[in-house]
């Protein structure tokens with residue numbers, strides 16, 4: 001099929017098989033540097049004692065980076081275990097060939113889910129005797145031991161055995177023949193708060209409560225049980241939080257949860273959010289931009305329309321509060337961020353064209369925009385920014 005357009009012959013057939021070579025960088029996309037993850041894990045591990053293991057937390061599709069890619073590079077950097085939130089996240093990793101131990105951090109409470117977890121060699125987190133009994137029955141049925149981690153609540157009031165009841169319940173659990181207790185853990189509620197070094201802070205109190213409990217159950221005699229408490233912030237506070245393993249998410253991706261702590265860590269952000277300029281227009285002074293017309297130009301303004309919006313995971317309440325980078329220069333975003341597009345003032349540029357690539361998150365030269373910046377501006381936390389990116393944004397590895 002050929003069509004003569006103006007005076008150019010256009011071959012359409014070439015484009016009829018487009019599914020085969022879909023252009024991932026056609027609109028907006030996430031670039032992930034696997035090597036950055038590997039280096040971050042290595043650096044973080046250098047702060048741990050030799051016997052302390054590193055669990056790479058890859059829930060929520062690896063905090064929006066692609067769980068399989070993150071797992072592979074984290075393992076290269078020395079991670080010996082992986083943490084996911086859901087059964088399906090675990091199954092997906094197993095079926096993509098990941099062999100390391102995987103702990104499901106969320107709660108499985110049906111027999112069906114626990115059987116599926118067992119069959120996929122995933123360790124569930126157990127918070128009650130009832131779930132323990134189900135696991136024991138499953139193990140018995142298959143003539144094997146069901147590996148799992150027990151969780152105790154030390155101040156989060158989310159999952160976990162009640163601390164005051166655990167000592168007694170642990171005695172009972174120890175008598176179950178068809179489970180294998182691989183770990184006992186708890187989770188910190190406030191480790192990323194600035195007072196977490198203060199001996200009276202919730203974080204320190206949680207640690208003390210956990211340690212007291214471990215003493216009561218005489219955990220030293222159960223040497224194969226891995227004890228763990230720390231998330232990224234907990235790990236960075238001090239060694240008292242490390243025990244036999246740390247469960248690290250945010251800082252493995254290159255961000256510090258605690259700005260106050262200075263421990264010579266130079267973490268590399270692994271995620272770059274990029275977008276194409278889809279259109280350029282020039283508006284006069286006094287013209288309104290985007291829904292609600294809240295931005296009005298105070299000069300003749302050149303606008304770039306970028307193909308990304310809140311349906312891709314850019315929070316709408318960042319409207320008018322962020323910059324975008326091009327060739328080591330910042331350009332302000334103006335007007336409301338819409339579902340699929342946003343406008344940027346590029347009046348001061350002479351090198352941006354339709355099809356140019358602009359950077360929303362990441363570094364270019366000495367300019368950096370971090371999810372921490374976005375979180376501050378939109379009154380949330382970097383964790384939420386990272387896991388809000390939608391499937392519409394393809395992930396491209398760039399090592």
Ligand SMILES: *Cc1c(COP(=O)(O)O)cnc(C)c1O
Nearest residue numbers: 057105187231232247248249250
């Ligand atoms: C998400 C999660 C982590 C990792 O937290 P970061 O602050 O991202 O390091 C650790 N433990 C549990 C139980 C979690 O749910």
